[in-house]
Amino acid sequence: MLFLLKERKTVSTQKIADAFGVSRRTIRYDLDLVEEWCAKNQATLVRSPGKGVRLETATQRNQLERQLRNLSPQDRILTEEERVRLILQELIASGRPMTLDHLSQRIQCSRNTVIKMMKIVRVRLEECNLELRIVTGKGYQVAGNESVIRRLLFDLYAERVDWRKLAEFFTKKNQQLPSYLAQWFEDDEIDQVFSILMEAEEIFSHPIADVAFINLTIHILVAMERIRIGAEIELPDTQVVNTSEMKIADWIVKKIRADFGLEMSPTETETIAMHLLGAKLFRRIDELSETVVQTQDDTKNWVEEIIRYFEEETGLQLMDDQQLHQSLMLHMKTAMNRFRRGRVAKNPYLQEIKNKYPFVFQMAKQSVQGLENHLGRMIDEDEIGYIALHLRVAYERNAGRGTQITALVICASGIATSEFLKMRLESLLPELTVIDTCSVQDYEIYKDRIHFVISTLDYELPGVDVIHVSPFLENEELMKIREHMIQAAKFRQISDMTAPSKSENGGKEIMLKDVLHADVVRLNVEASDWEMAIREAGTLLVAQKSIEPAYIDNMIxxxxxxxxxxxxxxxxxxxxxxxxxxxxxxxxxxxTLKEPVEFGSEANDPVSIVFAFAAETGASHMKALQDLAKFLSKPENLTFLMECEDKDLALNKLLEY
Amino acid sequence: MKKLKILAVCGFGVGSSMLLKMNIDDVMQAQGIRAEVETADIMTASSVNADLIFTSKELYGQLKDKVTIPLIEILNFMDHKEIEGKCMPIIREILGQ
Known part of the structure; x- marks a missing residue:
């Protein structure tokens, strides 16, 4: 018919027979069928004796084409694959053994064809650990784990679903149900289940994404079909018992009992709750963060291990990031079930994630190694992609705390190659900030702002790592840069504190023991007032030329x-x-002062201990102050210092921290 | 939970404010509050965007008319209890707890 529709003019039966490689007799038989179907569908098969046939339509041609695509199995010749699926569907749906005769009648083909098909059916079933059992005198039956059978049935239905169209159907009322669905399920049953779920969504304000919604509808219809023939799901899933999804599932089951008079066991209810949990995968991450999932299994530990790994590698502090914990927890909750059962949630963004965040993806992959060992199987990259997404979001949220990892690209031959290299780096390693491209002479200007140098030339620079690469950035070189980024991230927090310093220390952090020694400690100093006390303390620093005398005036x-x-x-x-x-x-x-002096501080006078302190620009003295803070936080240390008569003892005490 | 931005202010933002910052850091960590504590000198403090400012009694008077965000005066920079007691009610309010 499609052939005729396309031809538009009268075609001889010989020409049709040639086109399909069959005899004219076959075509004539087929044309009878075509004529019959046309009569019912506002079309006419016009036969012109001696010339051939032509198809005339009362409606639009494309409309007729659409109708043809949705031909029910009774009206058309099926492909081998379609027959196999139909047989599987029939066998599973009937629940009782089916004879060859029965099957051949149901799918409208000869016994011999069915026998041929049964071989393929058997292989299909074995692929998913199910058995094609022959019951003597009664026929064929599918045997095996009920949840596997249901999944197969679900897949048989779902494979043929046009999700977009179905979503349209579900969202726009008054649309006609796609015919393939209508032929699987009772029309009003779909509607009924559909409205139960709609109501549940509303009552529990628990939005379900379209795709998940349709999945759940089909799942419930499949479950109902199976329960009617007495097949119960065996595997209880105790992990969902305390979730809010369980409450929704309970409600749905009650509605089904009321509407269909169908009793569902607690295990069935738990399965529905599992599907509701699974549906969350489709929801937005920010919605997820508000939900706390109760777990009885070890998911929490694995989530923490993933976060800890990521924390160690990036140097970010993430253990207190509640949002990351919760969203990853929720994700892993359902993902763990998939991992255990060897199922995979396809990740449509996988390529994008791998391209855009190779660094995070790599870490996500490494972070689940422990879990993989525990499970005894590899976790699919699709799944790792999801974990990487969660980590990436947390990374972005937390990365602002420190500086970005920054590299300088140097090419002596000039701007062109370095620009090219910079572009490659930016597209391959978006996490890396490439601050500038310049010639080797400009290095001095940037050296304080970068973590390492990437260069196409083979040379060394003092005090910084130079990674040598080709302008085309081979994979190996990319790996080398990534390793450096991980290293830089690990030491980032430390290096931020020890930011550039102009002293001979060359940016090394200064500890308390580096600044405090016998020459800058004096005990029992006589000072008549606070100004003099500060001068006495400051003089010690002027004596060793650490400060100019003017600094003392500045302190006062x-x-x-x-x-x-x-x-x-x-x-x-x-x-x-x-x-x-x-x-x-x-x-x-x-x-320390022999006699305490008043500084005019209401709360803290009188003063007996005076520190004089000078800092260079930057924060290289952070560590020294940290040590001092530890010393000062213990009141007994102050008492000791105030009463101490021996300089060495005092110094030892100060440097204990 | 929202990450707080806290400012520790002293005359120049290098010495005593740094000591104060360290003690605030300790308190925040002990209380499980996500916070970023920075130091600033008194001249720039009012123009830095933050949720909360800590400073000394003396600088409090000079700052209080210049800022609109909560300002906390600390008498003893080293006293965790004082820091905790003065800031936690305000932080809970900011975080809406």
Whole structure:
């Protein structure tokens, strides 16, 4: 008929027979069938004796074509694959053994054809661990695990579903149900299940994505079909017992009992809850974060292991990231079930994820190695892609805490190759910030802002790693850069604290023991007032040329201007001023006073311990201050210092931390 | 949970504010609050975008008319209890807990 529709004019039966490689007699028989069908579908087969036949339509030709595509099995010759599926469907749906005669009648072909098909059917069943059993005197039957049977039946239906059309049907009322669905299920039964789910969505304000919605509809219809023939699902799923999905499933089951008079067991209810949980995969991540899932299995541990791994590799602090925990938890909850059963949720974004976030993807892959060992099987890349997405979102949320990993691209031969390399890097490693391209002479300008250098030339630079690559960036070279990024990320937090310093220390972090020594500690100093106390402490630093005398004045001026805020705790003054040219190097001194002095601090006077401190621009003195903070946090240390008569003992105490 | 941005302010943003920052960090960690604590000098403090500012009693008076966000005065920079007692009610309010 499609052939005739396309031809539009009268065609001889010989020509048709040639086109299909069959005899004219076959065509004449077929034309009888065509004529019969046309009569019912607003078309006419016009036979012109001696010339041939022509198809005339009362409606649009394309409409007729559509009708032809949806021909029911009774009206057309089936392909081998269609026959196999129909047999499977019939066997599973009937629940009783079926004879060859019965089958040949149902799918409208000869006994011999059915016998031929049964061989393929058997192979198909064996592929999914099911058995084609022959019951003597009664015929064929499918035997095996009920949930596997249901999955097969579900797949048989789902394979032929045009999801987009079906979604249209479900969302726009008054549309005609796709004919293939109508022929599988009772028309009003679909409608009924559909409205039960709609109602559940509303009552529990639990939105279900379209695809999941249709999946769930088919699942319930399949379950109903199976329960009617007495097939019960065996595998209880205790993990869903306390979830909100279980409540929804309970409600759905009650409705089904009321509407269809069909009793569903608790195990069936749990299975519906599982599907509802699975449906969450399709929901938006930000919706997920609000839901907390109760788990009874070890999912939580695996989630934590993944996060811990990612945390270690990136240097980001993620263990307290509740959003990541919850979204990954929710994802893994259903994913773990898939992993255990060897099922895979296809990831439509897999390629994109791998291309855009190769770094995160690689880490996600490594983070599940423990889980893979535990499961005794590999986790599919599709699934890893999902985990990578969760990690990526967390990465973005948290990466702002530190600086990005930054590389400098250097090519001596000029801008062209380095620009090309930069473009390649940006597309292959979007996580890496390439701050500039320049010639080797410009390196000095950028050296404080970068983690490593990438270059097409073979040379070394002092104090920085140079990764040598070709402008085309081979895979191996890409791996090398990634390793450097992981290393840089690990040390990022430390290196942020030890940002560039102009001192001879060359950016090394300064510890308390680097600045405090016998020459900058004095005990029982006599000072008549706070100004003098600060001068006494500052003089020790001037003596070793760490600061210019002007810095002492600056410390005093600061208190005149801003108040005695430097008295940071009872009895302790921490004098300091702005980092400027009067500071030669980061330094600190400490004196204890014979007689306490008043700084004018209501809360913390009188002061017995005075520190003088000077910092260079940047934060290289962070560690020294951390050590000092630990010392000061213990009141007994202060008492000890105030009463101490021996400089070495005092110094030892100060450097204990 | 929202990540808080906290500012520790002293005269120059390098010395005592750094000590204060470390103690705030400790308190936030102990309380399980996600927070980023930065230091600033008094001149720039009012123009830095933050949720909460910590400073000393002396600088409190100079800052309070310049900022609209909660300002907390700390007498003893090293006292975790003082920091915790003064900031937690405000932080809970900010986080809507």
């Amino acid at each position: 001026t600061a208190i005149h201007d801003l108040g005695p805020y430097i008295v940071i705790m009872p009895h302790v003054a921490f004098a300091h001023a702005r980092p400027d040219e009067t500071v030669n190097e980061s330094c600190m001194s400490v004196i």
